[in-house]
Amino acid sequence: MVWQQSLFGAGSPEPDRAATTRRELAGGAWVDHAPSWLHGADTVFDDLVATAPWGQRHRRMYDDMVAEPRLTAWWNLRESAADGLPPVLLETRDLLAHRYGEDFDSMGCNLYRDGRDSVAWHGDTVRKTMAQPIVAILSLGEPRKLLLRPVGGGPSIRYHLGAGDLFVMGGTCQHTWQHSVPKVASAGPRISVTYRHSV
Numbered sequence: 001m002v003w004q005q006s007l008f009g010a011g012s013p014e015p016d017r018a019a020t021t022r023r024e025l026a027g028g029a030w031v032d033h034a035p036s037w038l039h040g041a042d043t044v045f046d047d048l049v050a051t052a053p054w055g056q057r058h059r060r061m062y063d064d065m066v067a068e069p070r071l072t073a074w075w076n077l078r079e080s081a082a083d084g085l086p087p088v089l090l091e092t093r094d095l096l097a098h099r100y101g102e103d104f105d106s107m108g109c110n111l112y113r114d115g116r117d118s119v120a121w122h123g124d125t126v127r128k129t130m131a132q133p134i135v136a137i138l139s140l141g142e143p144r145k146l147l148l149r150p151v152g153g154g155p156s157i158r159y160h161l162g163a164g165d166l167f168v169m170g171g172t173c174q175h176t177w178q179h180s181v182p183k184v185a186s187a188g189p190r191i192s193v194t195y196r197h198s199v
């Protein structure tokens with residue numbers, strides 16, 4: 001992977017406590033987006049690339065099992081296994097828990113190594129057990145597009161998520177909208193840190 005820290009992204013990591021901008025979407029969904037929310041995002045990126053327990057997940061596609069085009073790592077934040085995480089990611093969890101009133105008890109990381117890595121249109125599986133789950137994403141590394149589209153069809157909405165951006169989906173979003181990170185001709189490595197709650 002070819003990767004170089006930026007001036008803004010270096011240094012000691014710290015989340016921004018300023019309010020985010022909310023966009024209401026059709027059907028009772030909303031998203032919050034705060035650009036450059038995490039200062040020192042590149043330091044966290046480097047730390048995670050080197051230390052996260054990256055693994056390759058597979059998905060069933062018809063009769064075959066195919067490798068997901070990205071690497072993933074997952075932590076149960078209730079367990080002490082989370083102790084080795086960069087402290088700012090636990091600080092971020094606590095801050096988000098306070099702001100959104102949810103106990104974010106798991107954290108997943110996705111590593112998109114280059115533009116060929118992606119995630120297809122989907123609603124997060126937490127929707128199966130919750131009417132209005134909140135899913136928070138912290139974007140690290142190189143920028144990528146994140147698209148949203150209504151489940152029944154309609155124009156998609158594009159977000160450009162850069163280093164340190166916070167992006168939060170809430171309300172009915174996982175039921176009434178789908179999101180994706182499409183493949184692109186060229187992109188540097190990106191990590192999305194995702195926080196979810198189970199109740």
Ligand SMILES: O=C(O)CCC(=O)C(=O)O
Pocket residue numbers: 110119124137146179180181192194
């Ligand atoms: O990488 C992202 O920003 C989105 C991740 C995502 O949608 C997922 O892992 O379910």
